[in-house]
Amino acid sequence: MTAPQLGLGDFFALARRLGASRVEIRNDIADNAILDGTSAATVRQLASEHGVTIISINALQQFNQWSDSxxxxxxxxxxxAAACGARALVLVADNSGQSMDGGTRIENASVSLTHLAPILRDRGIVGLVECLGFETCTLRSKREAVQAIDNAHGRDVFRLTHDTFHHHLAGEPDLFPELTGLIHISGVDDPAVAVRDMRDSHRVLVGPKDRLDNIGQIAALRAAGYGGPLSFEPFAEELRHLADPAFAVRQSMNFISEGLKAQAA
Known part of the structure; x- marks a missing residue:
């Protein structure tokens, strides 16, 4: 989502220009890989040619509503994911607004993860469980996700995705750094939108006007032992039309790096 206007090869090249040797790819960008039918072998070859490792494919949607389909x-x-060389698959919770109690939320997620565990184990893929902070989501709490992982006896194959946007919206204090496998980062600059009204369209690259405390969230996870990757996940339409996405992304990377250094000082 950082630069969906670029083809996959150009995106990998952009990552290397920015000094990022690990990338995340998606399966929901129209007219681009993977949705355009690009083969896994082609993705693997492009990644190899540009010297990048694929962190994950983002994502299996509505993972916690299990069915044959x-x-x-x-x-x-x-x-x-296995064929293209990706190390993980992001598992996104259902955001359909179904009303259910905590026990039902945990049970649904537990059933799904129990089914997913052997699928992922057999292919050597990690499942990155992502709760969404929207009030309409059927799994907002990472604590409930951890309970579901344990119910599925899945600590060997599942990790959490800590999304700074969704963590802020959910208002959940718990971090679970020991179970975190990926951090998604994006900022919200709009000073007028209420937290409960924040949507993907508000998500931009992290900068000085950020309201989500990305620096604080990342610093806290790192201080608690997280040493894994950070992946940009902005959705704002304005980012789709940047003439020079490298400049904008580098600015955000520098802002985050300097902010983390200041926190550690």
């Missing part, structure tokens, strides 16, 4: 989708995505 979800099972087939999970197997196909896990096969693709």
């Amino acid at each position: 979800r099972s087939h989708e999970a197997e196909a995505l896990a096969d693709y």
Whole structure:
């Protein structure tokens, strides 16, 4: 989502220009890989040519609403991830607004993760569970996700995605750094939008006007032992049309790096 206007090869080249040797790719960008039918072998070859490692494919949607069709989708995505060299598959919770109690939320996620575990284990892929902070999400709490992982006996194959946007929206204090496998980062600059009204369209690259305390969240996770990757996940339409995405991304990377240094000082 950082530069969806670029083809995959150009995106990998951009990452290397920015000094990033690990990247995340998506399966929901129209007219681009993976949605355009690009083969897993082609993705693997492009990654090798540009010297990048694919962190994960983002994502299996509605993972916590298990069905035969979800099972087939999970197997196909896990096969693709293994074949293209991706290390993980992001598992995004259902955001359909169904009303359910905590026990039902945990049970649904537990059932899904129990089914997903052997699919991922057989292919050597990690599942990155992502809760969404929207009030309409059926799994907002990472604490509930951790309970579901344990119910599925899945600590060997599942990790959490800590999304700074969704963590802020959910208002959950718990971080679970020991179970975190990926951090998604984006900022919200709009001073007028209320937290409960924040949506993907508000998500921009992290900068000085950020309201989500990305620096604080990242610093806290690192201080608690997290040493994994950070992946930009902005969705604002304005980012789709940047003439020079490298400049904008480098500015955000520098801002975050300097902010973390200041926190550590």
